[in-house]
Each structure stands twice: as structure tokens, then as C-alpha cells.
Amino acid sequence: MTADAIDRPPASVDEVAQLLASRQYIAERHLSTTLYLAMVMGRPLFLEGEAGVGKTEVAKALAAGLNRRLVRLQCYEGLDIANAVYEWNYPRQMIEIRLAEAAGQASKDRLEADIFTDRFLIKRPLLQALETTDSGPPVLLIDELDRADEPFEAYLLEVLAEYQVTIPELGTIRAERPPLVVITSNRTREIHDAVKRRCFYHWVDYPDKERELAIVRCRVPQVAETLSREVVAFIARLRTMELYKAPGVAETLDWAASLAALDKTVLDPEAVQATLGVVLKYEDDIARMNEGTIAQLVNDVRADAAGMR
Template identity: 65%
Template sequence: MTPAPALPASIDATATLLAGADYVAGRDLATVLFLALRMKRPLFLEGEAGVGKTEIAKVLATVLARPLIRLQCYEGLDIASAVYEWNTMAQMVEIRLAEAAGDVDRATLGSELFSERFLHRRPVLQALGDTGAGAPVLLIDELDRTDEAFEAYLLEVLSDFQVTIPELGTIKAPEPPIVIITSNRTREIHDALKRRCLYHWVDYPSAERELEILRRKVPGVAARLSREVVAFVQAIRREDLFKAPGVAETLDWATALTELDAVALDPALVSDTLGVLLKYQDDIARMSGSEAKRLIDGMRAQLQAAQ
């Protein structure tokens, strides 16, 4: 088996590693990621939706050749879905077979029923096991969607990289997984969990960095259109919108405009395609027509001044 690539030895090496997978990171993100890998600490990423938090875990798994284990959080997520549960149907069959065979030694049967054979490993417990390919990347995505009870359960996992199962005992990871936790900040995460992690706020990128992201991710977009798309998106984020577009929407919009054979922005084209960039009707209605023209005129003046 080919050994997994070594962890980056410096901040610059971390940035280069990410860039090799077309993830354009600022030095602040490369620094905290390097420290999280070196210190074997979970990395807690907060920021608006669509700014690339989840992508960091995917890129890490790719460039480090590690398995990616993803726990997608949602309201009502419980231990049975996230960590482990017992295969109760198989346990019932085992009990019936033991009774039919006349072999009902309760102590022996009990220890067999609550063994690894009947244990369903969910994402968290999978990440604490031996994958055979090095420590996996555990992505706990959108933790803010869960409740505080589940958040509290994670404290043992994030501090000691272990899970305690009452019937089986404590299962500890042979090697700490690389843990990436994301939150869109729909609610505050408790300080007890944050203390166990390194923290980074993933902000919207600067115009220069967003343009580089666009060039890497959607290379077929014309140069002029790329500049205008990024400048327009940067301008629209400064408006009072219910939900400003993220980088993911920028890439989708540039792709859509290219499919329409656009080479530059105009008010009619922007108004017709705002549903790709904005996801709330009130925002779309507000930015259509004359507002689109105003932003385009301002964007063009800014681009000309920069030349």
C-alpha cells in the first residue's frame, strides 16, 4: 500500500498544498490549518454559507490521501445516527437461536450480544477506528444545526478522541483523526466545545482572491466577464440583502453566463440570471432593473479606475 503523503512542514507548504488542489487560501487560513495539523487539534470554521468551509475538509482528504468521513448535521441528530447503535434485530435473532439450542448462559450471551459483531459504527465512531490508510479526515458539517445536547456529547470526542459505550467500554482512536467542524452561525456554539478547537472565521474573499478562485474553478470564462462578475458580486455583497452570495454562487453564475455565451454584463442579462446568484425573491426583486444598471455602472467605473 502506498503511504499517505506527509503533513505539510510549514505554513507556506500548507498554502502550496491547498493551491495544488485549486483551493486559494489566505495566509491566515493556511497558518491555522498548519497549526491544527501539527498540534492534532480540531479546527472550528465559522462563516457565511458558500465561502468554502466544507471544501477545506474535502481538499485535505484529497491532498493527504486520507479517507473523508462526513457527518452532515441536522436538527434532531442523535447518537444513534452520528456515533453508534446496536443491531437490535440481529441481537434478537441471536437470542432466539440460543434459546432454541438450549444455550442460554446469560453472562456469556450478554457479552456476545454487546460485542463488535452487533455494533453499527456511524461516522464519529468510524473516524476513531483503523481505516488502514492513516487517520481519516472527519468533517462535522454545520454543527450549528444540532442541539446543545449533541454538542455536549462531542466534548469527549474532541478532547480525548474517544467514545465511551456503556455496554462495551471506551473506544479510543489509535491515531487522532483530522477534525474539521463547520458552522454557519445560525446559533452560537458553546465555549466548552470551542476551547477544544483552533478557531478561524472564513470570510468572503477579496476581489483579487475571488478572481483567482474563479479562474481556477471555471477556467473557460472569458477574462473580461470574469473581472466583471467578480466586481459585480463584490459590489452586491455591500448591499442590504437578506443573503449575500457566497463564492459557490459566484462560480455558478459565471458558469451560467458562459453557457449563455455572455462576454460582458448588461442590466437585462443580470436581471434574467439573478436567480443563479441570489436565492431569495425579495433580494432578486430589489436588485433587478435599475439597481442592476446602477451596480454595473459603478463596477465598470471602478474597473476603469483600477487600470
């Protein structure tokens, strides 16, 4: 995408895929289509899937590809308006009041007009996302919404429906141009239908072996070709096992880079055993990987890797 085209929506699904690929995100066709429609029709994009499959990276690649500011709201239990939308800078307001009193300008109405202004307003991500800059409206990433409490979802509806925030002391602040909104969820709990109805939905699954190999080649090009194939094949085998947490794409990339740092060009049982903590993050899963299991997996993936393109 050329520099003079960064402030318009992509013209096609292929252009969306090319935009993401230019930022090292290899998207499957269904995701590119859903993202294209969300951008053209001005709807938020709701991405759901297991942790580590690349949901957050979609927003990052989109912002970088469009040369727009990324505004990220990381959700967590107890997230409230003060941390998500805005709060007043109370220490500065108190200083202003004391200075006014010392100068004999302590009129209540005048003080209220002076201290409840934009210069005392601390803008949090949702309010920041309503501001358009020279490069266009920002990309708003609402990350891991499932970690926030349900009352926060209810508040979010106003933002998603009208792209506006109401501040009692100032009134309603509306976006001159709506931000591009990407919402992610790891599905630790169900998100309310009222939120989902306002969004276009896409389930981000683990990539197939061919696409994951393309991702490894793109993101960690220093890894030997044979090792890349074997790492991808090994990860695919792990995902078919009864593990507490199957490895995501992030673990695939970390593992490939780690093995390359150890000067490995092919998988061997000793290297797998030594680096299991890069791939598996729970002791019970690691304990299942005894020497016999690892040796069998390494032997199996060599045949799998040979058939990969």
C-alpha cells in the same frame, strides 16, 4: 505534496497552501497558518463564517490532498448518539437470539456476550473517525455544529478532549491516532466556549476581489476572462448592499458557470436579470434588483473589472 509524504503533517504554512491549491482551494494566508498549526499541534480547527464562503471545502480539500478518508457528520436539530456515534443492529441481534433459542443455546450470559460484539455494532461518523487506515487517520468534518442541540455539544467534548468514545457494553474505544478534525459553524447560534477552547479558531470571510477572481479562474476555467472579472466585481457590489443574504463564493462559481453556459463573454443587464435566481435566493432581494439598479451595477462593474489583476 508527494505520495510518500501524505502521512505526515505539512512542513510549513506554504506547504499547506500548496496542498489546498492542488485541490482547487485558494486559501488566504491566515487560514493556511491556522490550519498548519492545528495539524502540527493536533488540535481541532473551528471554522466560522457565513454560509457559502468555503468552510466545508477546506475539509474536503484537506482530505483529498492528504489522500485520507473524509468522515462527515452533518449536524441538525435533534442529532443524537444513535446517529452521530453508534447504535446496535437490533434486527440482527433479534435474529441471533431466535437462532440461539432454536438451537437450545439460550444462556443469558452467552447470548449477551455474542450479540454485543463488533459485528452487531453500526458505526456512525464519530466512531468511524477513530479508526486509522493504511492511508492514516481520517479527516473528520463536523459540519454546521450550530444546527445541533447544546446537549450534543456537551457529548462532543469527550471526543475532542480524548479522541475516545465510551460504549457501555464494550467499554472505551480510543483512536490509535487522532483524526484531523474540522468543525464548521454558520453562527446561527453561539457555540459553547468549552468546545471552542479545545479548537484553533478561524473566521472565514468573503474573499477580496483578487482572491475570488483566482478562485473563479481555478474552479471554472471555461469562463471568459472579461466575464470572470465582471462577475467578481458584480458580486462584490452586491455584498455592499442591504440584502437578506449576500451571495457566497458558491453562488459566484455557479453564476460564472451559468453565464458561460449561455455563451456570455461579458455581463449585460438582460443576462443578469435572467439569472438572478442563481445568485440571490430570496424573493425580497431579487425584487430589489429592478432594471435601473441592474443597469447601473453593470455599468459600474465594468470600471471595477478593468482595474483587477
